[in-house]
Amino acid sequence: MTTNQPVLPPSGAPWQSNRFHRQWLFEQADRLFDFFQNRVINPAGGFLNLDDAGHPADGANPVRQIHNTTRMVHCFAIGTLLGRPGCDAIVDHGMAYLWNAHRDAQNGGYVWSLDDNGPKDDTKQAYGHAFVLLAASSAKVVGHPLADRLLEDVTQILEERFWEEQHGAVTEEFTRDWQPLSQYRGQNSNMHLTEALMAAFEATGERSYLDKAERIASLIIGRHAASLGYRVAEHFHADWSLDRDYRGSDIFRPSGTTPGHWLEWTRLILQLWSLGGERHAWMPDAGRELFRQAIDLGWDKERGGLFYALDWENRPRLSHKLWWPCAEGIGAAAFLNQHSPSAFHEQWYRTLWGFADRYLIDHEHGGWRPELTEDLKPGTSLFTGKPDLYHALQACLIPLFPATGSLTKVIPEAAAQP
DSSP, X not given: OOOSOOXXXXXXXXXXXXXXXHHHHHHHHHHHXXXXXXXXXXXXXXXXXXXXXXXXXXXXXXXXXXXXXXXXXXXXXXXXXXXXXXXXXXXXXXXXXXXXXXXXXXXXXXXXXEETTEEEEOOEEHHHHHHHHHHHHHHHHTTOTTHHHHHHHHHHHIIIIIEETTTTEEOOEEOTTOOBOOSOEEHHHHHHHHHHHHHHHHHHOOHHHHHHHHHHHIIIIIIIIHHTTSOOBOEEOTTSOBOTTOOOOTTTSOSSBOHHHXXXXXXXXXXXXXXXXXXXXXXXXXXXXXXXXXXXXXXXTTTOSBOSEEOTTSOEEEOOEEHHHHHHHHHHHHHHHHHSOOHHHHHHHHXXXXXXXXXXXXXXXXXXXXXXXXXXOBOOSSOOSBOOSHHXXXXXXXXXXXXXXXXXXXXXXXXXXX
16 A cells, blocks of 8 residues: 555545445544543543553643643533533533633733642743633533633733734733743744634624634735745744744744644635635635645655655655644545535545554554654654544544534534434
């Protein structure tokens, strides 16, 4: 079996309308829930990190990072909407930890990480606050009693501390008492805030959330990515001029460009176009170009898989093949198959699932392997264990529903249909 770039047109009906494929997707989502659901709760608060076999990975006093807490709330809110018993208890557990532990009652905002003794990293990060907004929005859809309070609180913090009206995007990071940590501006936090703002708009009907999402997309994609041939720039100076020389963390801020984010934006820009009433004619074209560039430049044509990061000459800088770019590619192709159906999009939807099934899905233990080496062997240089439900779960579920909104919007709509 080869995994290089496909050349044959797909045969048969689109997989997203194939009932056997749809059943397979539901089964994969169930297996993910099975792996995490009864293992992740930390009795002391928050959630555990799991090793390959699903055992606690961090010893007696694990650190809980805010993106993990919030993503678990979001994912198990989705499980609640799907009618999966027990998910509501996990939403409740995560919401309590967000409000009572991550929230800084003295200074406002939400700290990045904690252990049993209190904050470990007490900085206030835009990336983390974006996911608090997503968790609050998802919890509101399932009727959690803390959701409105959390949503109001994080919305105020984002507006008063992070949002820069002159740029139409958020700044990045502060100390616990709100002193600016740097002049850095990043697309990753703004991308995930776009996702969260759409979810907040869907949960509340308040147009201001959607307006902010459109402004971020206009800056990151309509202005910067379009000027770079639909490669998404990651790192910027305080005035939102491009910083090509930035060197940061390879996990959250790898230098160069990250094709997985081009794929993530493909889905988000099409969702934003749909939610906004299809007013912005540039968005569908941008979505198609982002996907094509990610495949053309990011896919390893010899071995298969998406390179994690490229340099500015489009050469692999980090040749790891991580799970989340493949998962986001699946979601992007699924959206394109509904908004811009073509043999190209269908073939890549199938190819990405084939790669995930062969290399990323752990058929023995459950969950997805987070990292492969360039030659597709399991790796541990950036990630270990099974650190994530969010990306893989959404890859399984997004293709099953209309490409018109967040899963927390389209699942209830589908459930209400006779």
